[in-house]
Amino acid sequence: MTFDVDLFVIGGGSGGVRAARIAASEGGARVALAEEYRMGGTCVIRGCVPKKLMVYASAFPGQIADARAYGWDVSAGGFDWSRFRATLDQELVRLEGAYRSGLLNAGVTVHDSRAVVEDAHTVRLADGQRITAKHILIATGGRPFVPEIPGADLALTSNDMFLLDRLPSSVLIVGGGFIACEFACILNGLGVKVTLAYRGTHVLRGFDDEARTHVADAMKANGIEICCEADVTALDKAGEGIRATGTNGAGGVYDAVLYATGRKPNTQGLGLEHLGVGLGGNGEVLVDGYSQTSVPSIFAVGDVTDRIALTPVAIREGHAFADTVFKGTPRQADHDQVPSAVFTQPELGTVGLTEAEAAAQEPVEVYVATFRPMQTLFAGRQDRSLFKLIVSQATRKVLGCHIVAAGAGEMIQLAAIAVKMGATKEDFDRTVAVHPTIAEELVTMKTPARRVGNA
Structure with missing residues (x-):
């Protein structure tokens, strides 16, 4: 059978865009992609990126107060939301353009339209146009969930x-x-x-x-x-x-x-149920390790599969899919030891097991340091940072690392490399501290706060 394209991607978020671009530019595939709203998906348009810019904006009052304690004659004045919002909109337009140009430069045909799956090899656009594809990739992400209450x-x-x-x-x-x-x-x-x-x-x-x-x-x-x-x-x-x-x-x-x-996978009205594509109780598309559904020609990546709802995970799933199907190098995305950060104030960075998870599987040592960081201590603030390592008593491997501090997201990215490699507590101990930094606590905790776990 002759198809219009080799791959049709539904969804222009991080996972779908990566899959489309790699399949076209490196796999030589004829690729089309449909996005009904704005290119870039949740992360770029209504998630990670604008949220992080708002995090930066919200931190300035504390920074300005600290600056006064350090001798600067400064005052905050008022926050102009309209001005910030206009600059934010400009940045999102720029990023959306970068995503779009990346697809076009790779040779992907972009449809600014809603698309639904009509059969195992056919996609229908909102204007009624039908496009046949050897493979279909569902990358429609998730949507916020609001419970059904009055009002x-x-x-x-x-x-x-x-x-x-x-x-x-x-x-x-x-x-x-x-x-x-x-x-x-x-x-x-x-x-x-x-x-x-x-x-x-x-x-x-x-x-x-x-x-x-x-x-x-x-x-x-x-x-x-x-x-x-x-x-x-x-x-x-x-x-x-x-x-x-x-x-x-x-x-x-x-x-x-x-x-x-919470959020729900965006599968409503896509036409998947009548094709026999397996869906979970939350509406998520059920896939195997290669992101393939119960219909062999249909695949799914990212939040719509409800595996790990993080942008870098979606990107890796999309890339692995393209490598497997179009480059002849079958591989699965690695969902083990995925680091993450919560951009609260202070931030929380984490990788590996929690103390409760680790203790449920084996005896562990828990190393903890809490202290007032130098920068805000000098300014008279009561901020406290926390650094925590969870270590297997049997293998000495660091099973989990948890940081609550300013910049925890940056620190956990680097710590995650060591944890992912299987570093032991002694590997951490052998590493010379960078002083004075708050991150030096990762390599200076010598005595466990407690030993817990099932023997």
């Missing part, structure tokens, strides 16, 4: 936060994951009164208990009100604000309500 239409999601005409004066953030905590810190830093309501017992579920407690304590110390074991049952208009009916401190009237209660 749910009044809630903002993370998608909306970069499009606000003005900053709210007060906000209720519903959720306790990394998106909720990041936006709590961002908005707090920009001068918004922030209340965070989470129905669980502790924010940042899934991260190391000691590290997430450290982050939560810092958030509270910075003025964020955290209400755990709290939920919102309804929203309704209250004059110019929004009234939240809730439990355990979650009630009240706020200028805005942001829901950060």
Whole structure:
């Protein structure tokens, strides 16, 4: 059978774009890609990139206060959201253009359209055009989830936060994951009164208990009100604000309500179910190690598969798919020991096992250092950093590394190389410290704080 293209990619986010570009430029494939919104996907347009720029913006009040302590005659003045937003929009336009030109330069045909799967080898665009493909790649990412409660239409999601005409004066953030905590810190830093309501017992579920407690304590110390074991049952208009009916401190009237209660894979209406493509309970596309679905010609990468919802993971999955199918070098993306960072204030960087996970599988030693870092100590701030290593008693390998500090995201990237290589505690100990830095704690912790785990 003759096909119009060798590969049709649905979704112009990081995973889909990488797969399309590699398949076309290095694999010699005829490739088309459809994106219904803006090229770049969640990360570039409504996620990692604009969020990190907001993190930078929100940190300046503390930096300016520190500068005064260091002898500088400076003052913050007011924050101009409109000015920041205009510059942010310009940057996203630039990045979107870079993604698009990268595809076009690789020879990929781009369709600015919604696309659905009609059969195992046919994609239909919104205008009715049908394109046949030897292979179809689903890379449609995820979308924010808002539970069905009265007044749910009044809630903002993370998608909306970069499009606000003005900053709210007060906000209720519903959720306790990394998106909720990041936006709590961002908005707090920009001068918004922030209340965070989470129905669980502790924010940042899934991260190391000691590290997430450290982050939560810092958030509270910075003025964020955290209400755990709290939920919102309804929203309704209250004059110019929004009234939240809730439990355990979650009630009240706020200028805005942001829901950060998780994300769902973007598979609705794609036409996958009637083709027999396996979907999980959350709507995720089920794939094997090579990102292939139960229909041999259809593959999926990135957040739509709900494996590890991180941009660099999606990129690696897309690249591995292109290498396997179009370059004749079969390989699977590696999902083991993936580092990550939560851009709260202070940041949380992590790689490997939490203390609880490690202790459940074997006896471990736990090394912990908490201290006030020199930079903010001099300025009179009460900030505290945490460095934590979890070490196997049997093999001496470092099974987990967790950092809560300014710049933790940068530090964990480097520490992750050692952990991924299987470095032992003694390898860390043999490394000479760089002084004075906060990261030197990684190589100067000599005595375990405790020994835990099943013998």
